Amino acid sequence: MAGISRKGWLVAAALLAIFTAILFAMGRPPICPCGTISLWHGTVQSDQNSQQISDWYSFSHIIHGFIFYGLGRWLMPRQPLWVALALAIGIEAAWEILENSPIIIDRYREVTMAFGYSGDSILNSVSDALFMIAGFLAASRMRWWMTVSIAIVFELFTLWTIRDNLTLNVLMLVSPVEAIKEWQAGS
Template sequence: MRGMSRTGWLVAAGLLGLLAAILIAMGRPPICPCGTISLWHGTVQSNQNSQQISDWYSFSHIIHGFIFYGLSRWLMPRAPLWAALALAIGIEGAWEILENSPVIIDRYREVTMAYGYAGDSVLNSVSDAAFMILGFLAANRMRWWTTVALALAFELFTLWAIRDNLTLNILMLVSPIEAVKEWQAGG
Protein backbone atom coordinates (compact mmCIF):
# COMPACT_ATOMS: atom_id res chain seq x y z
CA MET A 1 0.00 0.00 0.00
CA ARG A 2 2.98 2.36 0.50
CA GLY A 3 4.05 2.90 -3.10
CA MET A 4 2.68 3.39 -6.56
CA SER A 5 2.75 0.58 -9.08
CA ARG A 6 3.67 0.98 -12.74
CA THR A 7 -0.03 0.58 -13.52
CA GLY A 8 -0.79 3.45 -11.16
CA TRP A 9 1.66 5.77 -12.88
CA LEU A 10 0.28 4.86 -16.31
CA VAL A 11 -3.31 5.46 -15.17
CA ALA A 12 -2.31 8.79 -13.58
CA ALA A 13 -0.53 9.93 -16.76
CA GLY A 14 -3.51 8.87 -18.87
CA LEU A 15 -5.94 10.78 -16.66
CA LEU A 16 -3.76 13.92 -16.78
CA GLY A 17 -3.63 13.60 -20.58
CA LEU A 18 -7.41 13.24 -20.71
CA LEU A 19 -7.81 16.33 -18.52
CA ALA A 20 -5.55 18.32 -20.85
CA ALA A 21 -7.48 17.12 -23.91
CA ILE A 22 -10.84 18.09 -22.40
CA LEU A 23 -9.59 21.55 -21.41
CA ILE A 24 -8.16 22.12 -24.89
CA ALA A 25 -11.49 21.02 -26.40
CA MET A 26 -13.17 23.58 -24.11
CA GLY A 27 -11.03 26.28 -25.69
CA ARG A 28 -8.70 26.88 -22.74
CA PRO A 29 -5.32 28.31 -23.74
CA PRO A 30 -2.55 25.69 -23.59
CA ILE A 31 -0.14 28.12 -21.88
CA CYS A 32 -0.34 31.66 -20.56
CA PRO A 33 -1.71 33.99 -23.27
CA CYS A 34 1.33 36.18 -22.45
CA GLY A 35 3.41 33.58 -24.34
CA THR A 36 5.79 32.68 -21.52
CA ILE A 37 6.08 29.66 -19.25
CA SER A 38 7.29 30.19 -15.68
CA LEU A 39 7.84 27.73 -12.86
CA TRP A 40 6.36 30.20 -10.32
CA HIS A 41 4.15 33.26 -10.55
CA GLY A 42 3.60 35.00 -7.24
CA THR A 43 1.45 38.02 -8.12
CA VAL A 44 -2.21 37.18 -7.48
CA GLN A 45 -3.75 40.24 -9.13
CA SER A 46 -2.12 39.80 -12.54
CA ASN A 47 -2.85 38.34 -15.94
CA GLN A 48 -0.42 35.47 -15.26
CA ASN A 49 -2.11 34.19 -12.11
CA SER A 50 -3.51 30.69 -12.73
CA GLN A 51 -1.60 30.58 -16.01
CA GLN A 52 1.84 29.30 -14.98
CA ILE A 53 3.11 26.00 -13.57
CA SER A 54 2.73 27.08 -9.94
CA ASP A 55 1.32 29.98 -7.96
CA TRP A 56 -0.02 30.67 -4.48
CA TYR A 57 -2.99 28.36 -5.14
CA SER A 58 -0.68 25.37 -5.67
CA PHE A 59 -0.66 25.03 -1.87
CA SER A 60 -4.45 24.50 -1.97
CA HIS A 61 -4.07 21.73 -4.52
CA ILE A 62 -1.53 19.96 -2.31
CA ILE A 63 -4.12 20.16 0.48
CA HIS A 64 -6.70 18.65 -1.91
CA GLY A 65 -4.32 15.68 -2.18
CA PHE A 66 -4.07 15.41 1.60
CA ILE A 67 -7.87 15.44 1.87
CA PHE A 68 -8.42 12.95 -0.94
CA TYR A 69 -5.84 10.59 0.54
CA GLY A 70 -7.47 10.71 3.96
CA LEU A 71 -10.94 10.17 2.55
CA SER A 72 -9.78 7.30 0.34
CA ARG A 73 -8.13 5.48 3.22
CA TRP A 74 -11.25 5.99 5.34
CA LEU A 75 -13.84 5.09 2.68
CA MET A 76 -11.83 2.54 0.66
CA PRO A 77 -9.20 1.15 3.08
CA ARG A 78 -8.51 -1.97 1.02
CA ALA A 79 -8.28 -0.27 -2.38
CA PRO A 80 -4.85 -0.25 -3.99
CA LEU A 81 -3.11 3.10 -3.73
CA TRP A 82 -3.22 3.59 -7.50
CA ALA A 83 -7.00 3.07 -7.62
CA ALA A 84 -7.56 5.59 -4.84
CA LEU A 85 -5.25 8.04 -6.60
CA ALA A 86 -7.08 7.51 -9.89
CA LEU A 87 -10.35 8.43 -8.19
CA ALA A 88 -8.69 11.49 -6.64
CA ILE A 89 -7.37 12.58 -10.06
CA GLY A 90 -10.87 12.12 -11.46
CA ILE A 91 -12.35 14.38 -8.78
CA GLU A 92 -9.58 16.98 -9.14
CA GLY A 93 -9.94 16.86 -12.92
CA ALA A 94 -13.70 17.34 -12.69
CA TRP A 95 -13.11 20.39 -10.49
CA GLU A 96 -10.57 21.81 -12.98
CA ILE A 97 -13.11 21.39 -15.79
CA LEU A 98 -15.89 22.98 -13.73
CA GLU A 99 -13.57 25.76 -12.50
CA ASN A 100 -12.89 26.70 -16.11
CA SER A 101 -16.54 26.80 -17.13
CA PRO A 102 -18.15 30.20 -17.69
CA VAL A 103 -20.43 29.85 -14.65
CA ILE A 104 -17.54 29.36 -12.19
CA ILE A 105 -15.28 31.92 -13.91
CA ASP A 106 -18.08 34.48 -13.58
CA ARG A 107 -18.68 33.43 -9.96
CA TYR A 108 -15.01 33.96 -9.10
CA ARG A 109 -15.14 37.42 -10.69
CA GLU A 110 -18.28 38.36 -8.76
CA VAL A 111 -17.56 37.18 -5.23
CA THR A 112 -13.84 36.55 -4.72
CA MET A 113 -10.66 38.56 -4.82
CA ALA A 114 -10.03 37.25 -8.37
CA TYR A 115 -11.48 40.32 -10.04
CA GLY A 116 -10.05 39.80 -13.53
CA TYR A 117 -10.03 36.01 -13.43
CA ALA A 118 -10.33 34.48 -16.90
CA GLY A 119 -9.82 30.83 -16.02
CA ASP A 120 -6.71 28.68 -15.99
CA SER A 121 -4.34 27.74 -18.79
CA VAL A 122 -4.20 24.01 -19.55
CA LEU A 123 -0.64 24.04 -18.18
CA ASN A 124 -1.85 25.46 -14.87
CA SER A 125 -4.80 23.07 -14.58
CA VAL A 126 -2.66 20.01 -15.26
CA SER A 127 -0.05 21.36 -12.84
CA ASP A 128 -2.79 21.85 -10.23
CA ALA A 129 -3.71 18.18 -10.64
CA ALA A 130 -0.02 17.25 -10.36
CA PHE A 131 0.23 19.22 -7.10
CA MET A 132 -2.81 17.30 -5.84
CA ILE A 133 -1.00 14.05 -6.75
CA LEU A 134 2.05 15.29 -4.84
CA GLY A 135 -0.11 15.97 -1.78
CA PHE A 136 -1.83 12.59 -2.07
CA LEU A 137 1.44 10.68 -2.30
CA ALA A 138 3.06 12.77 0.45
CA ALA A 139 0.13 12.02 2.76
CA ASN A 140 0.70 8.32 2.04
CA ARG A 141 4.21 8.71 3.49
CA MET A 142 3.44 10.96 6.48
CA ARG A 143 1.69 10.34 9.75
CA TRP A 144 -1.82 11.78 9.80
CA TRP A 145 -0.96 14.46 12.35
CA THR A 146 1.99 15.63 10.22
CA THR A 147 -0.32 15.92 7.23
CA VAL A 148 -2.86 17.94 9.25
CA ALA A 149 -0.13 20.21 10.66
CA LEU A 150 1.29 20.80 7.18
CA ALA A 151 -2.17 21.60 5.77
CA LEU A 152 -2.75 24.11 8.57
CA ALA A 153 0.68 25.64 7.97
CA PHE A 154 -0.10 26.03 4.25
CA GLU A 155 -3.46 27.62 5.05
CA LEU A 156 -1.95 30.09 7.53
CA PHE A 157 1.01 30.89 5.27
CA THR A 158 -1.13 31.71 2.24
CA LEU A 159 -3.59 33.62 4.43
CA TRP A 160 -0.68 35.74 5.65
CA ALA A 161 0.98 36.07 2.23
CA ILE A 162 -2.01 36.80 -0.04
CA ARG A 163 -5.08 37.05 2.22
CA ASP A 164 -6.52 33.95 0.61
CA ASN A 165 -6.39 30.18 1.04
CA LEU A 166 -8.45 27.07 0.40
CA THR A 167 -10.82 27.76 3.28
CA LEU A 168 -11.58 31.34 2.18
CA ASN A 169 -11.80 30.29 -1.45
CA ILE A 170 -14.53 27.76 -0.62
CA LEU A 171 -16.31 30.18 1.72
CA MET A 172 -16.37 32.96 -0.86
CA LEU A 173 -17.60 30.67 -3.65
CA VAL A 174 -20.35 29.09 -1.56
CA SER A 175 -21.45 31.89 0.76
CA PRO A 176 -19.65 35.16 0.05
CA ILE A 177 -19.14 37.64 2.86
CA GLU A 178 -18.63 41.24 1.79
CA ALA A 179 -16.39 42.02 4.79
CA VAL A 180 -14.05 39.17 3.80
CA LYS A 181 -13.96 40.39 0.20
CA GLU A 182 -13.07 43.90 1.38
CA TRP A 183 -10.38 42.57 3.73
CA GLN A 184 -8.91 40.45 0.92
CA ALA A 185 -8.78 43.53 -1.30
CA GLY A 186 -6.70 45.27 1.34
CA GLY A 187 -9.46 47.32 2.91
Protein backbone atom coordinates in the same frame (compact mmCIF):
# COMPACT_ATOMS: atom_id res chain seq x y z
CA MET B 1 2.22 0.47 2.76
CA ALA B 2 2.82 -0.33 -0.87
CA GLY B 3 3.39 2.47 -3.35
CA ILE B 4 1.75 2.99 -6.70
CA SER B 5 2.06 0.05 -9.12
CA ARG B 6 3.05 0.37 -12.75
CA LYS B 7 -0.61 -0.18 -13.66
CA GLY B 8 -1.54 2.68 -11.30
CA TRP B 9 0.93 5.05 -12.96
CA LEU B 10 -0.41 4.13 -16.41
CA VAL B 11 -3.97 4.82 -15.24
CA ALA B 12 -2.86 8.15 -13.74
CA ALA B 13 -1.09 9.15 -16.97
CA ALA B 14 -4.15 8.19 -19.04
CA LEU B 15 -6.44 10.23 -16.78
CA LEU B 16 -4.13 13.26 -17.05
CA ALA B 17 -4.05 12.90 -20.85
CA ILE B 18 -7.86 12.76 -21.03
CA PHE B 19 -8.08 15.76 -18.70
CA THR B 20 -5.67 17.72 -20.89
CA ALA B 21 -7.62 16.82 -24.03
CA ILE B 22 -10.86 18.04 -22.44
CA LEU B 23 -9.23 21.38 -21.55
CA PHE B 24 -8.05 21.74 -25.16
CA ALA B 25 -11.57 20.92 -26.39
CA MET B 26 -12.94 23.61 -24.05
CA GLY B 27 -10.69 26.15 -25.78
CA ARG B 28 -8.51 26.89 -22.77
CA PRO B 29 -5.19 28.54 -23.68
CA PRO B 30 -2.29 26.06 -23.55
CA ILE B 31 0.00 28.56 -21.79
CA CYS B 32 -0.29 32.08 -20.46
CA PRO B 33 -1.67 34.38 -23.19
CA CYS B 34 1.33 36.60 -22.35
CA GLY B 35 3.46 34.05 -24.24
CA THR B 36 5.83 33.17 -21.41
CA ILE B 37 6.16 30.14 -19.16
CA SER B 38 7.32 30.66 -15.58
CA LEU B 39 7.92 28.18 -12.80
CA TRP B 40 6.37 30.59 -10.26
CA HIS B 41 4.10 33.61 -10.46
CA GLY B 42 3.47 35.31 -7.15
CA THR B 43 1.28 38.31 -8.00
CA VAL B 44 -2.35 37.37 -7.35
CA GLN B 45 -3.97 40.40 -8.97
CA SER B 46 -2.35 40.04 -12.37
CA ASP B 47 -3.07 38.59 -15.78
CA GLN B 48 -0.55 35.79 -15.14
CA ASN B 49 -2.22 34.45 -12.00
CA SER B 50 -3.49 30.89 -12.63
CA GLN B 51 -1.56 30.87 -15.92
CA GLN B 52 1.89 29.64 -14.90
CA ILE B 53 3.24 26.36 -13.50
CA SER B 54 2.82 27.39 -9.89
CA ASP B 55 1.34 30.23 -7.87
CA TRP B 56 -0.03 30.85 -4.39
CA TYR B 57 -2.95 28.51 -5.08
CA SER B 58 -0.58 25.57 -5.63
CA PHE B 59 -0.56 25.20 -1.84
CA SER B 60 -4.34 24.59 -1.97
CA HIS B 61 -3.89 21.84 -4.54
CA ILE B 62 -1.35 20.09 -2.33
CA ILE B 63 -3.96 20.22 0.44
CA HIS B 64 -6.49 18.71 -1.99
CA GLY B 65 -4.09 15.77 -2.28
CA PHE B 66 -3.89 15.46 1.50
CA ILE B 67 -7.69 15.45 1.74
CA PHE B 68 -8.19 12.99 -1.13
CA TYR B 69 -5.62 10.61 0.33
CA GLY B 70 -7.31 10.69 3.73
CA LEU B 71 -10.77 10.17 2.27
CA GLY B 72 -9.55 7.43 -0.04
CA ARG B 73 -7.94 5.46 2.75
CA TRP B 74 -10.96 5.97 4.99
CA LEU B 75 -13.60 5.07 2.39
CA MET B 76 -11.60 2.40 0.50
CA PRO B 77 -9.12 0.95 2.99
CA ARG B 78 -8.76 -2.39 1.17
CA GLN B 79 -8.29 -0.96 -2.33
CA PRO B 80 -4.81 -0.55 -3.79
CA LEU B 81 -3.40 2.94 -3.37
CA TRP B 82 -3.54 3.54 -7.13
CA VAL B 83 -7.34 3.19 -7.08
CA ALA B 84 -7.61 6.01 -4.54
CA LEU B 85 -5.11 8.07 -6.58
CA ALA B 86 -7.10 7.51 -9.79
CA LEU B 87 -10.27 8.65 -8.03
CA ALA B 88 -8.42 11.69 -6.65
CA ILE B 89 -7.19 12.61 -10.13
CA GLY B 90 -10.73 12.26 -11.45
CA ILE B 91 -12.12 14.56 -8.76
CA GLU B 92 -9.33 17.12 -9.22
CA ALA B 93 -9.77 17.07 -13.01
CA ALA B 94 -13.54 17.46 -12.68
CA TRP B 95 -13.05 20.47 -10.42
CA GLU B 96 -10.53 22.05 -12.81
CA ILE B 97 -12.94 21.55 -15.71
CA LEU B 98 -15.80 23.08 -13.71
CA GLU B 99 -13.54 25.88 -12.45
CA ASN B 100 -12.81 26.82 -16.06
CA SER B 101 -16.45 26.89 -17.09
CA PRO B 102 -18.18 30.26 -17.58
CA ILE B 103 -20.46 29.77 -14.56
CA ILE B 104 -17.55 29.37 -12.10
CA ILE B 105 -15.34 31.98 -13.78
CA ASP B 106 -18.22 34.47 -13.46
CA ARG B 107 -18.82 33.37 -9.85
CA TYR B 108 -15.16 33.99 -8.96
CA ARG B 109 -15.34 37.46 -10.50
CA GLU B 110 -18.56 38.24 -8.66
CA VAL B 111 -17.84 37.07 -5.11
CA THR B 112 -14.09 36.68 -4.61
CA MET B 113 -10.98 38.79 -4.83
CA ALA B 114 -10.34 37.43 -8.36
CA PHE B 115 -11.79 40.49 -10.10
CA GLY B 116 -10.23 39.92 -13.53
CA TYR B 117 -10.12 36.12 -13.43
CA SER B 118 -10.54 34.54 -16.86
CA GLY B 119 -9.81 30.91 -16.02
CA ASP B 120 -6.63 28.87 -15.96
CA SER B 121 -4.23 27.99 -18.73
CA ILE B 122 -3.95 24.29 -19.51
CA LEU B 123 -0.40 24.42 -18.14
CA ASN B 124 -1.70 25.74 -14.82
CA SER B 125 -4.64 23.31 -14.61
CA VAL B 126 -2.44 20.28 -15.30
CA SER B 127 0.17 21.61 -12.86
CA ASP B 128 -2.58 21.97 -10.25
CA ALA B 129 -3.42 18.29 -10.75
CA LEU B 130 0.27 17.40 -10.40
CA PHE B 131 0.46 19.38 -7.15
CA MET B 132 -2.56 17.44 -5.93
CA ILE B 133 -0.80 14.18 -6.82
CA ALA B 134 2.30 15.37 -4.94
CA GLY B 135 0.14 16.11 -1.88
CA PHE B 136 -1.57 12.72 -2.17
CA LEU B 137 1.76 10.88 -2.36
CA ALA B 138 3.27 12.94 0.47
CA ALA B 139 0.27 12.18 2.69
CA SER B 140 0.66 8.47 1.90
CA ARG B 141 4.10 8.59 3.52
CA MET B 142 3.39 10.84 6.52
CA ARG B 143 1.55 10.32 9.76
CA TRP B 144 -1.89 11.93 9.78
CA TRP B 145 -0.93 14.57 12.34
CA MET B 146 2.01 15.71 10.19
CA THR B 147 -0.27 16.03 7.15
CA VAL B 148 -2.80 18.06 9.15
CA SER B 149 -0.02 20.26 10.58
CA ILE B 150 1.39 21.02 7.14
CA ALA B 151 -2.09 21.81 5.79
CA ILE B 152 -2.68 24.27 8.67
CA VAL B 153 0.72 25.90 8.06
CA PHE B 154 -0.08 26.24 4.33
CA GLU B 155 -3.49 27.75 5.10
CA LEU B 156 -2.09 30.25 7.62
CA PHE B 157 0.88 31.14 5.41
CA THR B 158 -1.25 31.92 2.35
CA LEU B 159 -3.83 33.71 4.50
CA TRP B 160 -1.09 35.95 5.88
CA THR B 161 0.68 36.40 2.54
CA ILE B 162 -2.16 36.92 0.04
CA ARG B 163 -5.30 37.15 2.22
CA ASP B 164 -6.64 33.98 0.63
CA ASN B 165 -6.44 30.22 1.07
CA LEU B 166 -8.42 27.05 0.39
CA THR B 167 -10.81 27.67 3.29
CA LEU B 168 -11.66 31.24 2.22
CA ASN B 169 -11.86 30.21 -1.42
CA VAL B 170 -14.52 27.59 -0.65
CA LEU B 171 -16.38 29.92 1.75
CA MET B 172 -16.48 32.77 -0.75
CA LEU B 173 -17.71 30.51 -3.58
CA VAL B 174 -20.41 28.85 -1.48
CA SER B 175 -21.53 31.63 0.86
CA PRO B 176 -19.79 34.96 0.18
CA VAL B 177 -19.12 37.35 3.03
CA GLU B 178 -18.83 40.97 1.94
CA ALA B 179 -16.52 41.86 4.85
CA ILE B 180 -14.06 39.14 3.78
CA LYS B 181 -14.19 40.31 0.16
CA GLU B 182 -13.39 43.88 1.29
CA TRP B 183 -10.58 42.66 3.56
CA GLN B 184 -9.11 40.56 0.74
CA ALA B 185 -9.19 43.58 -1.55
CA GLY B 186 -7.23 45.54 1.05
CA SER B 187 -10.11 47.83 1.94
